Amino acid sequence: MKRPTIADIARQAGVSKGAVSYALNGQPGVSASTRARIVAIAEEIGWRPNSAARALNGARADTVGLALSRPARFLGVEPFFMELISGIESELSARSYALMLQVVPDHDEEMAVYHRWWGEGRIDGAILVDLHFADPRVPVMETLGMPVVVLGHPAEAGSLLPVWSDDGLAIREAVAYLTALGHRRVARVGGLPRLAHTLLRDRAFGAVCAELGLSDPITVHTDYTGEEGARATRRLLSMSPRPTALIYDNDIMAVAGMSVAQEMRLDVPADLSIVAWDDSPLSQVVRPPLTALSRDIAAYGAQAARRLLALIGGEEVTPYEDKPSRLTPRASTAPPPAP
């Protein structure tokens, strides 16, 4: 019950292994009739090229790697990742590329996994996510010499190819909008503070609040889960004077936060305005629907995948700046209550 090999085909067709290889790969060097005969035999006995043997000759693995340093259970919790992966997949599957996925506990393990996959010839490239400031993974990946796309700011990407969007503009838009509505006390529920984009958002938030003359802007950091979003909201709403508007770094926390507000007998949007970053179906489905900073995460992932494939193909590739999230006003924002 062994798998058929080109040697089997060669024997049946009465030609050499080399001829079979040429025939099956569309290379010149075999007559049309012989080629047809070989192809027919291959078809009949159900032959498939052994990728290991191919890879041994330096072929592509037709696979892209994604190792995530997050607890495995967070995968299902964070809509961002799922959307990102589905966007990456949509691009990869169109080109018959597969995605190698592994969840690892930390950065060291992540590097070890990439090192192994690359060293073993299992992947042709990788996508680096959750970029930190002075991320130690960047120099490691650089020395590997593997094609890598980084989701994050170019300043932190080293010589790797960055794919990013300017979160500063988005947060500026959100704060300006809230200010125009009359809000003076705006607070932010941010994500993991060690991630570069969290800090970039923090800074931009601080800057725009200062510009617009808002009272000291507060940012609370969380791990993106609903639970921490709820806890952060409770803390912020217990302050005095309490903020009249909250901006959340993802929609899960925004929904959880709104729930807390309602539990505290605050009306959204009459007593409290809420803005969510990332606009999933969830944001539109809750009552009231959430004003959101929308972006097409799947398209973002698809762009990253497309650039990685180009990089793997040896093309010249330029950094890609996605358009910033745009504000989609819905019913969760309104002028603040009269003082």
Added chain:
Amino acid sequence: MKRPTIADIARQAGVSKGAVSYALNGQPGVSASTRARIVAIAEEIGWRPNSAARALNGARADTVGLALSRPARFLGVEPFFMELISGIESELSARSYALMLQVVPDHDEEMAVYHRWWGEGRIDGAILVDLHFADPRVPVMETLGMPVVVLGHPAEAGSLLPVWSDDGLAIREAVAYLTALGHRRVARVGGLPRLAHTLLRDRAFGAVCAELGLSDPITVHTDYTGEEGARATRRLLSMSPRPTALIYDNDIMAVAGMSVAQEMRLDVPADLSIVAWDDSPLSQVVRPPLTALSRDIAAYGAQAARRLLALIGGEEVTPYEDKPSRLTPRASTAPPPAP
């Protein structure tokens, strides 16, 4: 800048390729001192075994395949999949197995992908999801001779290893609970009708309604998205007399449905009770929190992965029946309005 091979190590150490191979694999046949020297050199020049070369000698790929016949963008929409994948991942990553993921348009393509991966020696086994009745994929997988775990009812799994749970019991519990509250008109918003588990739920729903003497039970089928869930809800709530309770096949639709009810000026739970299947953080976060049929999807995925790994390891493996979803009553269910 070539990758180092055992030949390089052999040259540096002044021994043969064979000796290096023995040394690095912990095989007897080399002295402790030579082994130490070889290992040190391997370490120093950053050698990694080329998996292609290893695979050529019949080694494991340490990878499990998952091809999904769904539009790629649905991945991010359906929390079930993300949770399932995160559960599978948690088990795989503990054993340093990777997951090969590819989204494909249809079953033919799915089979082609598995055929290729298996034929090419890229995966050691696979997990089959979204089982249909008389699923054509089952016989195909059987002839492949690859270790496969099927998420679905044993009756439909053929000789493949089933991992399943009894949805009938769960729906029975939900309907009994609603009946005890006083509901007589209960409708169901189900998933894709071609999936085996949808039909099993349909049947169980019909059976239990008949037993409890409820008026003709209606089931509407959808594609699991919030949009279709909303549309189905609109249709059901426009009927006369209108149902007093709705059971949804996932939480996304339940939330969307509740939103529709509120839009139609119906109070949940005073005018309409809502039960969701699958209990994500989402269910707890909306107002009112949803009564749900909870199950631990991640644990389910982990079980499937564990059995698959055992199967790959050549162990005797028995089918696994997960415990049924249990009803978690929350504020979205109450006695029906007085007639």
Added chain:
DNA sequence: CATCACGACTGAACCGGATAAGTACCGTGA
């Protein structure tokens, strides 16, 4: 008619490891 070009194919090396079979060397016991 000798030469040449070309198409069609063969044979063998090669990729990077695993492994069976063979060999050199050492110490040991009879």
Added chain:
DNA sequence: TCACGGTACTTATCCGGTTCAGTCGTGATG
């Protein structure tokens, strides 16, 4: 002192493809 057994290797072969350098026969050309 010599056969014996074991250790510590080496050599050669294999896995399943790809690819390069030839070989052979045919028809065209000068």
